[in-house]
Amino acid sequence: xxxxxxxxxxxxxxxxxxxxxxxxxxxxxxxxxxxxxxxxxxxxxxxxxxxxxxxxxxxxxxxxxxxxxxxxxxxxxxxxxxxxxxxxxxxxxxxxxxxxxxxxxxxxxxxxxxxxxxxxxxxxxxxxxxxxxxxxxxxxxxxxxxxxxxxxxxxxxxxxxxxxxxxxxxxxxxxxxxxxxxxxxxxxxxxxxxxxxxxxxxxxxxxxxxxxxxxxxxxxxxxxxxxxxxxxxxxxxxxxxxxxxxxxxxxxxxxxxxxxxxxxxxxxxxxxxxxxxxxxxxxxxxxxxxxxxxxxxxxxxxxxxxxxxxxxxxxxxxxxxxxxxxxxxxxxxxxxxxxxxxxxxxxxxxxxxxxxxxxxxxxxxxxxxxxxxxxxxxxxxxxxxxxxxxxxxxxxxxxxxxxxxxxxxxxxxxxxxxxxxxxxxxxxxxxxxxxxxxxxxxxxxxxxxxxxxxxxxxxxxxxxxxxxxxxxxxxxxxxxxxxxxxxxxxxxxxxx
Amino acid sequence: xxxxxxxxxxxxxxxxxxxxxxxxxxxxxxxxxxxxxxxxxxxxxxxxxxxxxxxxxxxxxxxxxxxxxxxxxxxxxxxxxxxxxxxxxxxxxxxxxxxxxxxxxxxxxxxxxxxxxxxxxxxxxxxxxxxxxxxxxxxxxxxxxxxxxxxxxxxxxxxxxxxxxxxxxxxxxxxxxxxxxxxxxxxxxxxxxxxxxxxxxxxxxxxxxxxxxxxxxxxxxxxxxxxxxxxxxxxxxxxxxxxxxxxxxxxxxxxxxxxxxxxxxxxxxxxxxxxxxxxxxxxxxxxxxxxxxxxxxxxxxxxxxxxxxxxxxxxxxxxxxxxxxxxxxxxxxxxxxxxxxxxxxxxxxxxxxxxxxxxxxxxxxxxxxxxxxxxxxxxxxxxxxxxxxxxxxxxxxxxxxxxxxxxxxxxxxxxxxxxxxxxxxxxxxxxxxxxxxxxxxxxxxxxxxxxxxxxxxxxxxxxxxxxxxxxxxxxxxxxxxxxxxxxxxxxxxxxxxxx
Numbered sequence: 001x002x003x004x005x006x007x008x009x010x011x012x013x014x015x016x017x018x019x020x021x022x023x024x025x026x027x028x029x030x031x032x033x034x035x036x037x038x039x040x041x042x043x044x045x046x047x048x049x050x051x052x053x054x055x056x057x058x059x060x061x062x063x064x065x066x067x068x069x070x071x072x073x074x075x076x077x078x079x080x081x082x083x084x085x086x087x088x089x090x091x092x093x094x095x096x097x098x099x100x101x102x103x104x105x106x107x108x109x110x111x112x113x114x115x116x117x118x119x120x121x122x123x124x125x126x127x128x129x130x131x132x133x134x135x136x137x138x139x140x141x142x143x144x145x146x147x148x149x150x151x152x153x154x155x156x157x158x159x160x161x162x163x164x165x166x167x168x169x170x171x172x173x174x175x176x177x178x179x180x181x182x183x184x185x186x187x188x189x190x191x192x193x194x195x196x197x198x199x200x201x202x203x204x205x206x207x208x209x210x211x212x213x214x215x216x217x218x219x220x221x222x223x224x225x226x227x228x229x230x231x232x233x234x235x236x237x238x239x240x241x242x243x244x245x246x247x248x249x250x251x252x253x254x255x256x257x258x259x260x261x262x263x264x265x266x267x268x269x270x271x272x273x274x275x276x277x278x279x280x281x282x283x284x285x286x287x288x289x290x291x292x293x294x295x296x297x298x299x300x301x302x303x304x305x306x307x308x309x310x311x312x313x314x315x316x317x318x319x320x321x322x323x324x325x326x327x328x329x330x331x332x333x334x335x336x337x338x339x340x341x342x343x344x345x346x347x348x349x350x351x352x353x354x355x356x357x358x359x360x361x362x363x364x365x366x367x368x369x370x371x372x373x374x375x376x377x378x379x380x381x382x383x384x385x386x387x388x389x390x391x392x393x394x395x396x397x398x399x400x401x402x403x404x405x406x407x408x409x410x411x412x413x414x415x416x417x418x419x420x421x422x423x424x425x426x427x428x429x430x431x432x433x434x435x436x437x438x439x440x441x442x443x444x445x446x447x448x449x450x451x452x453x454x455x456x457x458x459x460x461x462x463x464x465x466x467x468x469x470x471x472x473x474x475x476x477x478x479x480x481x482x483x484x485x486x487x488x489x490x491x492x493x494x495x496x
Numbered sequence: 497x498x499x500x501x502x503x504x505x506x507x508x509x510x511x512x513x514x515x516x517x518x519x520x521x522x523x524x525x526x527x528x529x530x531x532x533x534x535x536x537x538x539x540x541x542x543x544x545x546x547x548x549x550x551x552x553x554x555x556x557x558x559x560x561x562x563x564x565x566x567x568x569x570x571x572x573x574x575x576x577x578x579x580x581x582x583x584x585x586x587x588x589x590x591x592x593x594x595x596x597x598x599x600x601x602x603x604x605x606x607x608x609x610x611x612x613x614x615x616x617x618x619x620x621x622x623x624x625x626x627x628x629x630x631x632x633x634x635x636x637x638x639x640x641x642x643x644x645x646x647x648x649x650x651x652x653x654x655x656x657x658x659x660x661x662x663x664x665x666x667x668x669x670x671x672x673x674x675x676x677x678x679x680x681x682x683x684x685x686x687x688x689x690x691x692x693x694x695x696x697x698x699x700x701x702x703x704x705x706x707x708x709x710x711x712x713x714x715x716x717x718x719x720x721x722x723x724x725x726x727x728x729x730x731x732x733x734x735x736x737x738x739x740x741x742x743x744x745x746x747x748x749x750x751x752x753x754x755x756x757x758x759x760x761x762x763x764x765x766x767x768x769x770x771x772x773x774x775x776x777x778x779x780x781x782x783x784x785x786x787x788x789x790x791x792x793x794x795x796x797x798x799x800x801x802x803x804x805x806x807x808x809x810x811x812x813x814x815x816x817x818x819x820x821x822x823x824x825x826x827x828x829x830x831x832x833x834x835x836x837x838x839x840x841x842x843x844x845x846x847x848x849x850x851x852x853x854x855x856x857x858x859x860x861x862x863x864x865x866x867x868x869x870x871x872x873x874x875x876x877x878x879x880x881x882x883x884x885x886x887x888x889x890x891x892x893x894x895x896x897x898x899x900x901x902x903x904x905x906x907x908x909x910x911x912x913x914x915x916x917x918x919x920x921x922x923x924x925x926x927x928x929x930x931x932x933x934x935x936x937x938x939x940x941x942x943x944x945x946x947x948x949x950x951x952x953x954x955x956x957x958x959x960x961x962x963x964x965x966x967x968x969x970x971x972x973x974x975x976x977x978x979x980x981x982x983x984x985x986x987x988x989x990x991x992x993x994x995x
Contacts, residue, residue, distance in 0.1 A: 089555075091554075102548060103555075103556075204555045205796075236557060236559060237559075238559050317792075320790070323597065323599055328657075329552075369791075371790070374791075
């Protein structure tokens with residue numbers, strides 16, 4: 001049990017010093033997966049032989065005297081949205097069942113080269129559409145804090161795996177909050193880097209202008225280490241920013257907020273927010289103040305329109321991005337019995353291969369882009385997006401970071417919102433603005449809500465390319481709160 | 497299969513005024529595709545020039561090929577367009593198996609080049625064809641429908657798709673409505689396509705081979721009653737794969753639509769397919785329920801913002817364009833308009849210019865290519881440029897004639913040898929022994945024989961009818977199988993008979 005409780009930074013140090021081999025560390029996690037996966041269901045694909053072969057290769061490289069990256073030998077779980085050349089990639093959809101991509105995503109490739117060992121592919125809402133993993137074709141993942149609750153989504157398999165100690169690190173993608181919300185409801189650190197700071201190549205697109213790869217971890221430093229390992233300019237992604245990765249690891253180690261100006265977003269709070277969430281959030285703000293930050297309230301009036309704008313932009317892009325899944329070249333093919341036309345086979349394949357939420361969004365997006373409706377829907381939503389970006393710009397003139405609760409509520413019961421898309425969409429209310437504006441935002445644990453003893457997340461937002469700032473503030477909050485709690489929040493989670 | 501009544505062309509034009517629009521797709525000759533590094537070679541084994549990007553595999557992303565953008569800007573500049581400072585790609589969404597992503601990366605309301613023109617000449621008249629836009633997009637794969645009668649997807653037993661073509665950079669050039677061309681409409685359409693092809697070829701950005709599909713025209717035609725102010729409904733004819741077909745398609749559509757309108761009918765807005773064998777068009781997909789492509793800005797690509805410096809640099813590097821070149825050679829070679837047109841139509845302009853550059857006299861270069869070699873090309877059913885003879889060869893032959901080593905008749909034999917692969921002109925002259933005979937001794941013997949054999953003619957000459965010498969010269973030429981120096985022979989004959 002000792003190995004799996006260690007942070008990625010600690011594991012990396014153990015492996016680097018020779019106290020543990022990559023194979024031992026991988027095996028310990030594979031054992032943990034074997035023990036708890038039956039109840040957590042974090043993974044859609046685990047392939048122990050492949051994992052151990054990768055771990056052996058890292059040990060061999062080290063034995064051969066190669067200089068390896070700071071996380072070499074540390075295991076990682078990849079959200080099933082990233083292509084992996086040696087494991088299937090399905091986006092938790094039936095339409096891609098069993099598909100083995102011929103190539104690695106840039107994120108996968110960079111981490112592989114850095115010596116991270118892949119434990120498997122984690123469950124998600126189908127094509128990253130959802131906030132609970134209930135939209136997975138392979139069934140929901142379970143929140144290790146309460147197995148009857150959702151682990152968040154869409155990167156819910158990743159959050160469940162890390163919170164259940166099945167993996168020390170996981171990748172996720174954040175389109176409207178899909179890293180931060182799962183991190184918040186499972187007591188983890190989850191980061192959405194600046195859009196363009198991490199490559200989307202090999203990330204199976206949901207909404208191209210919003211999708212952002214990012215890390216999930218149990219500590220701010222671990223998240224920063226992973227962030228640094230896969231980020232940076234990628235010539236294969238035209239929207240990737242050709243600049244130095246912000247000094248996130250250094251910032252996570254620095255962990256001070258003295259003199260920093262912190263803005264509390266006025267629009268995020270009040271009605272619809274769980275009292276226990278607001279209580280923990282306000283405590284966290286007080287902690288920041290006590291650490292020397294200058295706290296002010298800031299109004300971002302257009303944030304209220306972020307959710308509706310998002311539910312036009314994201315479905316519009318998804319309706320186009322998901323058009324390629326037609327059964328012609330890869331994945332599921334239905335109805336090809338020699339009597340049907342290509343068009344019929346495409347329609348049957350898509351009807352059977354996609355789940356309800358995916359179909360709902362494809363239809364929404366198809367409608368929103370239709371001639372005659374484009375200006376009223378997609379066009380208008382893009383205007384709102386501009387206004388939200390301006391709200392951020394104006395806010396960051398006054399303050400260095402903005403803070404809010406990550407989610408309005410703690411983890412909800414599996415099944416509770418499954419038939420109520422609007423209620424489900426509200427889970428991303430506070431996270432969506434940063435996707436629309438493309439700026440950096442992190443969620444760090446800030447305690448348990450009194451009502452249900454479930455984790456609450458503090459969201460910290462910084463300007464585009466100021467990713468290091470949220471790590472600095474997040475690490476400071478983490479340190480102060482852990483002092484108060486007498487250890488990591490996750491230690492309070494029930495034993496599995 | 498059609499029950500259309502065609503109205504004879506002249507009658508149709510007496511009552512209706514055609515309005516044209518031409519959309520031309522040109523595949524750029526870049527070494528790699530538009531958004532990935534795959535090769536673009538024509539005719540490769542199916543599906544061997546593909547990768548995750550051009551196959552639209554999940555997770556793959558496009559990256560714009562700078563060489564393609566350079567190509568389209570060159571075309572835009574040559575068409576007198578404005579190159580915009582900022583524009584975006586857009587997705588055109590529709591489902592078809594030969595389109596890997598089920599959307600095509602194209603441009604919609606923000607094309608890269610706008611508002612240009614191309615002047616074309618028809619029967620001495622200049623028509624200005626205005627260019628609405630020139631935009632960049634990617635080509636689709638190629639479907640092969642096996643079985644069935646039509647070669648189209650409906651009725652086929654199965655279909656195969658070759659994605660080698662998917663992602664090849666494609667430039668679309670759209671004209672504004674071409675009006676007031678009257679009965680010249682088919683010729684203007686053809687002249688436009690011809691001029692555009694020459695222009696793009698001169699720029700060196702595409703091989704513009706219509707038969708291979710690297711240049712494809714869609715021809716829009718509508719008719720309005722003479723004197724009317726509102727345009728009629730247009731048809732869009734696809735698959736127009738030769739310059740001649742462009743002309744025929746317009747002509748046919750004028751005759752067909754006039755038939756529909758004369759019968760009190762309504763022209764349907766539809767896609768039609770040109771049938772090469774009959775010269776007619778047949779109905780394709782109806783556009784009445786307009787397909788909605790749901791265009792929106794391509795989020796996987798950043799906007800294009802070609803710097804003004806780059807555009808000016810490309811402008812400065814533009815080669816001489818066909819119209820300017822034609823004006824220049826007309827002047828330099830002293831051509832009549834028809835002569836120039838024949839040269840252009842024969843594809844001989846480059847060849848003649850190169851021949852002159854190799855040292856030949858313009859008149860001689862033109863003469864050899866347009867007469868002797870054109871005739872041989874026609875005999876062989878080949879293009880002039882395909883003949884195994886180079887401008888340098890032609891220049892050398894013309895040089896040999898000029899210096900008197902051979903004459904025109906021998907020159908033809910030299911070409912025989914060169915075309916038969918016997919070597920360079922000098923080698924052929926040497927091997928076949930084709931030098932002109934001007935040696936007095938050698939010629940004298942032959943002349944004596946000819947005089948002896950033609951006493952009547954000889955007497956005439958002796959009697960002062962020097963012009964009759966021509967007959968004897970002919971006989972000398974015949975006797976020497978063309979190798980005699982005709983001028984020298986004439987001199988010697990007259991000398992022998994009058995002195």
